[in-house]
Amino acid sequence: MPAISAEKLQKAYSSIWGKRVSPAQSASNGSQTNALTGLTLEVREGETFGFLGPNGAGKTTTILLLLNLIRPTSGSVELFGRPATDFAVHRRLGYLPESVNLHDYYTGRGLLEFYAGLLEVPISGRKARIADLLQLLRLEDAAEKRVSKYSKGMLQRLGFAQAMLHDPDLLILDEPTASLDPVGRKEFRDILLELKRRGKTIFISSHILSEVETVCDRVAILEKGELKKVGTLQELSSSTSTRLFLRNVPGTVLEALSKMPAEVTMISGHVTIKCADAGTRAAVEELLRQYNIQPDKSEVETQSLENIFFSSIAPPPKL
Amino acid sequence: MNVIFLIARDSIRALLHQRLLIALILVSLGLTVVSTIIMNFQRRQINDEFLDGADMNSPAFKNMSEEDKRRMQETMEQSMSTIEAFFYAAGSFGGSLVSLFIFSTAVTSEIRRGTIRLTLSKPISRIQYLLGKYLGGVVVMAAYAIIASLAMVVFSASSHVELSPVMKWAPWLMFCRQLMLGSLAMLLSLFVHPAIAGALAFFAGNGFYSVHNPLYYVLPSYAPFNIFFQILQGAFVDGHDVALLTLYAMDFVILMLLLSWWRFQRKEVC
Numbered sequence: 001m002p003a004i005s006a007e008k009l010q011k012a013y014s015s016i017w018g019k020r021v022s023p024a025q026s027a028s029n030g031s032q033t034n035a036l037t038g039l040t041l042e043v044r045e046g047e048t049f050g051f052l053g054p055n056g057a058g059k060t061t062t063i064l065l066l067l068n069l070i071r072p073t074s075g076s077v078e079l080f081g082r083p084a085t086d087f088a089v090h091r092r093l094g095y096l097p098e099s100v101n102l103h104d105y106y107t108g109r110g111l112l113e114f115y116a117g118l119l120e121v122p123i124s125g126r127k128a129r130i131a132d133l134l135q136l137l138r139l140e141d142a143a144e145k146r147v148s149k150y151s152k153g154m155l156q157r158l159g160f161a162q163a164m165l166h167d168p169d170l171l172i173l174d175e176p177t178a179s180l181d182p183v184g185r186k187e188f189r190d191i192l193l194e195l196k197r198r199g200k201t202i203f204i205s206s207h208i209l210s211e212v213e214t215v216c217d218r219v220a221i222l223e224k225g226e227l228k229k230v231g232t233l234q235e236l237s238s239s240t241s242t243r244l245f246l247r248n249v250p251g252t253v254l255e256a257l258s259k260m261p262a263e264v265t266m267i268s269g270h271v272t273i274k275c276a277d278a279g280t281r282a283a284v285e286e287l288l289r290q291y292n293i294q295p296d297k298s299e300v301e302t303q304s305l306e307n308i309f310f311s312s313i314a315p316p317p318k319l
Numbered sequence: 320m321n322v323i324f325l326i327a328r329d330s331i332r333a334l335l336h337q338r339l340l341i342a343l344i345l346v347s348l349g350l351t352v353v354s355t356i357i358m359n360f361q362r363r364q365i366n367d368e369f370l371d372g373a374d375m376n377s378p379a380f381k382n383m384s385e386e387d388k389r390r391m392q393e394t395m396e397q398s399m400s401t402i403e404a405f406f407y408a409a410g411s412f413g414g415s416l417v418s419l420f421i422f423s424t425a426v427t428s429e430i431r432r433g434t435i436r437l438t439l440s441k442p443i444s445r446i447q448y449l450l451g452k453y454l455g456g457v458v459v460m461a462a463y464a465i466i467a468s469l470a471m472v473v474f475s476a477s478s479h480v481e482l483s484p485v486m487k488w489a490p491w492l493m494f495c496r497q498l499m500l501g502s503l504a505m506l507l508s509l510f511v512h513p514a515i516a517g518a519l520a521f522f523a524g525n526g527f528y529s530v531h532n533p534l535y536y537v538l539p540s541y542a543p544f545n546i547f548f549q550i551l552q553g554a555f556v557d558g559h560d561v562a563l564l565t566l567y568a569m570d571f572v573i574l575m576l577l578l579s580w581w582r583f584q585r586k587e588v589c
């Protein structure tokens with residue numbers, strides 16, 4: 001059963017009286033914006049899923065729909081096989097919003113106690129759980145301090161603590177490291193990797209591609225409310241380029257290879273053959289078979305997430 | 320149920336940290352106290368005018384004619400009724416302002432600040448959230464009514480005067496009216512800006528319309544809860560009427576909460 005399942009999800013915002021209209025109508029209506037247009041997405045249990053897109057792509061709208069804080073214009077959302085409108089399913093999820101707005105009249109510990117009450121965290125283990133999270137997120141010294149006195153980074157960490165209070169099966173994180181310093185980001189990444197190891201489902205919306213690349217199993221790229229790409233980093237790599245590595249290649253073979261469309265380089269007896277496409281690779285492998293040569297290693301070239309991201313979205317306007 | 324109490328407790332905590340609300344409560348209570356002091360001062364002046372500062376056991380009083388004694392007694396009673404009526408009016412008006420402020424901002428302030436997102440991401444239904452917010456407001460209004468009643472008792476004791484029987488119902492009726500106003504303000508705040516919602520709720524009573532206007536039969540009836548003139552005229556308010564008014568207020572509040580729930584279920588909180 002998928003942890004998150006969105007089916008043909010559409011969301012249109014209107015600036016006049018908050019009235020919704022259909023996407024077809026909205027196309028001709030300047031006062032209305034389509035935040036999402038038919039998003040179909042599935043996040044499997046136990047996977048770490050990166051949700052990418054430029055500003056205004058519809059990432060936060062998707063998250064608000066998952067949490068039933070806003071209603072879809074059409075389509076449906078399910079969490080663990082139950083409709084997102086069923087508030088009971090929220091027992092299994094933890095949420096960290098992009099801008100962490102917390103009740104600032106509590107102390108850090110007091111706020112966590114309030115949320116623990118709402119989450120029905122057993123009273124017997126509540127204090128210990130809160131203490132552990134405060135320590136994990138380096139907030140124990142600020143535990144008795146008013147939340148209104150917290151810095152942005154501390155608020156972000158406290159927000160993360162409240163999301164993890166009940167050890168949820170699904171974590172929905174919207175720009176989780178936006179306000180963290182490099183040390184905080186590293187610590188946060190380590191926590192995510194630990195949660196991932198424990199089989200938690202993590203849904204991260206982020207602008208920090210390197211972070212997503214490090215922790216995510218799959219990513220989706222969204223632009224102007226439309227899903228552009230979804231898959232593992234390897235699947236998303238549009239490159240079919242392959243490199244074959246060989247040693248001690250006879251001169252006759254090198255000569256034959258030089259006549260092929262492959263790019264051949266030799267450094268200290270180590271030969272690298274770069275095949276730009278599958279056809280070239282097949283031809284090179286056939287040639288090597290004829291000479292009874294086995295490549296030591298072959299490597300499918302993958303693009304960086306940044307390359308995948310920028311090739312998926314419209315290029316930014318030139319300055 | 321536990322969740323409703325937690326939201327209510329949080330709501331009370333939030334309200335007690337709102338400087339504007341605290342200022343409003345203090346001004347309302349201050350207004351009540353000041354109006355009483357002024358009226359008490361005037362009563363003493365009347366007393367002095369008749370008795371030249373002497374008390375009822377003084378020779379001056381004993382030498383007065385029966386007619387003068389009766390006139391003085393009537394004036395004293397009238398003066399006391401006026402004090403009570405003004406005390407009630409000040410307390411009631413101040414309480415209404417406090418109620419409108421509390422209930423019209425209860426949900427909307429959380430939406431504006433964005434704190435509602437985290438709260439509603441927890442396993443809480445919207446009706447639980449709404450009831451918790453309303454309950455928090457009710458507790459604060461009850462505290463306000465108790466403080467206003469205590470102030471009334473303290474000032475009547477310090478002025479050595481007995482409160483008229485109608486005054487014993489005043490805090491309860493005031494409280495019921497404020498809860499009605501609050502529930503309507505809460506509903507309207509889910510459609511319009513809280514300030515507009517507060518103003519609309521205040522002026523939505525059918526006292527502003529004649530019985531020939533159909534709106535009279537649709538709009539809430541705050542007027543029977545206002546016992547200013549009964550206090551002034553020393554009229555009697557019986558327990559049966561108070562019970563009926565309480566049922567009316569409960570009925571109205573439940574209806575408003577149901578409508579608020581209907582609206583809040585559909586409201587996008589982003």
